[in-house]
Each structure stands twice: as structure tokens, then as C-alpha cells.
Amino acid sequence: MTDYLSTGNLPDDYAELAKTVRDFAQNVVAPVAAKHDEEHSFPYEVVAGMANMGLFGLPFPEEYGGMGGDYFALCLALEELGKVDQSVAITLEAGVSLGAMPVYRFGTEEQKQAWLPQLTSGQALGAFGLTEAGGGSDAGATKTTARLDDGHWVINGSKQFITNSGTDITKLVTVTAVTGGTPDKPEISAILVPVPTDGFIAEPAYNKVGWNASDTHPLSFDDVRVPEENLLGERGRGYANFLRILDEGRIAIAALSVGAAQGCVDESVKYAKERSAFGRPIGKYQAIEFKLARMEARAQAARTAYYDAAALMLAGKPFKKEAAVAKMVASEAAMDNARDATQIHGGYGFMNEYAVARHYRDSKILEIGEGTTEVQLMIIAREMGV
Missing domain, CATH: 1.10.540.10 (Acyl-CoA dehydrogenase/oxidase, N-terminal domain)
Known part of the structure; x- marks a missing residue:
């Protein structure tokens, strides 16, 4: 690749x-x-x-x-x-x-x-139930519990910000829960919860800044019983396994972010050719030209970063650092390009019917979800041996 x-x-x-x-x-x-x-x-x-x-x-x-x-x-x-x-x-x-x-x-x-x-x-x-109210970046601080009782896991707790968890076609939520260990070193396992299951509730959807057409809910588990064989992977390996899933997912989020960054470029180039001010298209002014050039450079650099991370992953080589780099660079490119695109569009960029306005609202979460920018920096530094 x-x-x-x-x-x-x-x-x-x-x-x-x-x-x-x-x-x-x-x-x-x-x-x-x-x-x-x-x-x-x-x-x-x-x-x-x-x-x-x-x-x-x-x-x-x-x-x-x-x-x-x-x-x-x-x-x-x-x-x-x-x-x-x-x-x-x-x-x-x-x-x-x-x-x-x-x-x-x-x-x-x-x-x-x-x-x-x-x-x-x-x-x-399917949905991925990891984040909790007191454990976002600190995903290891899981409070949801699951205990064995007569061949069933009994799950109690709650999750926050879970995508695809409350649609009419949601059929599965995979949940991380404490299944043993000690307070200092909890044993965290992953368990499959079919939807619907008694005691499982997708609470009312969030009122979000962006991603308004994405389904996102808090979840609650009140004595939810599922068969013991619904354990996903080895007992006690739930957290470690989900970290691997997040490493892969960061490449995917980087790709999505590159799309957002490029979408802002495309919309802005189109607008800069159509919109005139002081007798000529605004794209002819160097201030706009340079802004567009920087936007394109960000998108291309971010694309190269996620291509590289994906190539390593598919080759079976270590890719944790490259995935973190791609996610950080691409999400920042999306946010920066959304801001510049809104500026280029002027007042129209503040109107929700314009795609750049949606990108402006949507892109911020790209710097937060599946590991904040600060988490990516920690991962990169650690992988560098710092």
C-alpha cells in the first residue's frame, strides 16, 4: 500500500x-x-x-x-x-x-x-459499550459490574455516549464490565448483550452540538441477565481487547476526518469561484488562495498518515503509534479546515443549510471520540520510548 x-x-x-x-x-x-x-x-x-x-x-x-x-x-x-x-x-x-x-x-x-x-x-x-460517566479517557476506571449467577452474567451499571445503541435495528451491545479482581486491579471482561433484553434501557438520546443524525444514547443495565457463554473473548481480557479495537478504529476515524477535511476544501473551492467581491471572484484574492492551499495541504498530509497506518495494520506490523498520529493529525485537519471553510463562506458559512456549517459543528467531536488528542499524544510519546 x-x-x-x-x-x-x-x-x-x-x-x-x-x-x-x-x-x-x-x-x-x-x-x-x-x-x-x-x-x-x-x-x-x-x-x-x-x-x-x-x-x-x-x-x-x-x-x-x-x-x-x-x-x-x-x-x-x-x-x-x-x-x-x-x-x-x-x-x-x-x-x-x-x-x-x-x-x-x-x-x-x-x-x-x-x-x-x-x-x-x-x-x-451493533454498539460498543465502553465509556462511562467517570471513565472517558480513563476507560480502565470501569464501574459497571457483571457477576455469575446460575449460568448467567448479571450486569449492573451504565454507559455514556454510545453510538448506534438505540435505533430500531440495534440488535447487540458489547459491554465492558468488572467481573472480578481487586479495586486496584479490576478484572474487566467483555459481554454480549442482545437487544432487547430485560433490564437494558437505551435512555433518551443526547441533544448534541453536531452529528445530529447519528444515534447516541446513555445506557443503563439493571440486573441484565445474559447466558454465561455471552462472554466475548477471555475473561479478564475485555479491556485489553477493546484497546486493540480502538487502535484499529482510530485509523477509521482518521479516514472519516480526512473526508471531512476534504469536503471543506471542495465546498470552499466551489464557493470561492462563484462568490465575487469588489469586482472579481474571491478565489482570486491571495488571502483566500493561501487559506485554500493550507486546507488542501492539511487534507493531503492527513490522508497520507492514515494510508500509512492502514498499510502497517494490513501487513501485520505494529501500528499503534501510526494510528494515533493519523487520528490526531486528521481530526485536527478536519477542525481547522471547517473553521477556515466557514470563514471563506462568510455569513453563509454560519447557516446550517450549508455543508461547511455542519462540518464546523460536527468536526469538534473528531478530536475527542475514540481517544482525545491528549490521549493520542500520550500514545505517541510512549511508543517513542519517552
Whole structure:
């Protein structure tokens, strides 16, 4: 993959996928993005379209209903969707890398057969229940508990900011919970919770600054009972396994962020050619030219970073540092480009019907979700041996 760190040099299969998703994003997603954002409504019709295209199954083997592709293919799809609607892009990202991937990576064969065909088809969504009110960046400070009772796990606790957890097609939430150990060294395991299950509640959705068409809820667990065999992976390895999932997910978030950054470039170039001031298009003024050039440079640099991280991951090489670099660089590029794009658009950039206004509201969470910028800096420093 390092031989084609430019979108112009993608192999035919990747290039065709990117074009197909780009056409879908422009013709299906973009026309309804403002409506769903304004109404805070989940885009079921768009999700159904992505399911029909096989996007939820991109990185999974055909034996589990997948498309037989790889994680880089997923990233290309996320980049194209992120250009026009981050809510739709994060729905796909969370459904694949956070919903289905833990089952694929750590599940038993029985669990894979039971869950992956539903999740890879996009007919059902899975969610990733990690974050809690007192444990965001400190995910190891889990307070949710699970104890064994007569062959069942009994789960009590709560989770916060969980994507895809309360839709009509949500069928699974994977939860991290303390299953033993000591207060100083808790044993954290991952457990599959089917939806619906008695005692599990997706509380009312959040009123968010952005990602308004993305489904996000706090969750509560009140004596939720699931079979003992719903343990995902080894007992006590839940936290460590989910850290691996987050490493992969950071590449995906980087790809989404690159899409957002590039979307801001594309909208701004178009606007700079159309909008005139003092007798000529504003793109002819050096102040705007330089701003656009910096925006393009950020997007290209961030794209190279996530391509590099994905190449290492697919080659089976260590990629933790590169994933953190990509996530940090790309999320900052998205936020910086959204700010510049809004400035270029002037008053129109402050109007929600304009895509750059949505990017301005949406992009901030990219610097927070799946590891804040500060967490990425810690990871990078540690991987450097500091």
C-alpha cells in the first residue's frame, strides 16, 4: 500500500469502490443530510442503501456474510461519506469497527455465526459499550459490574455516549464490565448483550452540538441477565481487547476526518469561484488562495498518515503509534479546515443549510471520540520510548 499513497494511484478495485461510494454520497446522502441534521433523525433510508451496497460487510470474510475486502476498503468508504455527512459516516464506522469487529476479532465460532451475518449485512447494528460517566479517557476506571449467577452474567451499571445503541435495528451491545479482581486491579471482561433484553434501557438520546443524525444514547443495565457463554473473548481480557479495537478504529476515524477535511476544501473551492467581491471572484484574492492551499495541504498530509497506518495494520506490523498520529493529525485537519471553510463562506458559512456549517459543528467531536488528542499524544510519546 505504501506504493500508492496517493488517491490517483489506487489499484482499480479500490478506485472503483471509492468512486461508487462517492457517487452514492453525492446522489443519495447529500440531498437529505441537511434534513436529517435539522430534524435530529436517524437516516434509515441511507443506512439501508449502504447495507444494499455491502458497506457494512467490507472488511469481513464472505463466510460471515462479508464482502471479502479489508480495513483499507472500509476507510476509503468512510472518507467519501465523511465529505458530505459525518453522521452517516460515523454510523458506518461504529457499526463495523465498534459493533461487528469485536465479535470477529474475539468471538467464538458460535458467536460469529450467530451475530456476524446480521451485522455485516447492515440489517442489524451493533454498539460498543465502553465509556462511562467517570471513565472517558480513563476507560480502565470501569464501574459497571457483571457477576455469575446460575449460568448467567448479571450486569449492573451504565454507559455514556454510545453510538448506534438505540435505533430500531440495534440488535447487540458489547459491554465492558468488572467481573472480578481487586479495586486496584479490576478484572474487566467483555459481554454480549442482545437487544432487547430485560433490564437494558437505551435512555433518551443526547441533544448534541453536531452529528445530529447519528444515534447516541446513555445506557443503563439493571440486573441484565445474559447466558454465561455471552462472554466475548477471555475473561479478564475485555479491556485489553477493546484497546486493540480502538487502535484499529482510530485509523477509521482518521479516514472519516480526512473526508471531512476534504469536503471543506471542495465546498470552499466551489464557493470561492462563484462568490465575487469588489469586482472579481474571491478565489482570486491571495488571502483566500493561501487559506485554500493550507486546507488542501492539511487534507493531503492527513490522508497520507492514515494510508500509512492502514498499510502497517494490513501487513501485520505494529501500528499503534501510526494510528494515533493519523487520528490526531486528521481530526485536527478536519477542525481547522471547517473553521477556515466557514470563514471563506462568510455569513453563509454560519447557516446550517450549508455543508461547511455542519462540518464546523460536527468536526469538534473528531478530536475527542475514540481517544482525545491528549490521549493520542500520550500514545505517541510512549511508543517513542519517552
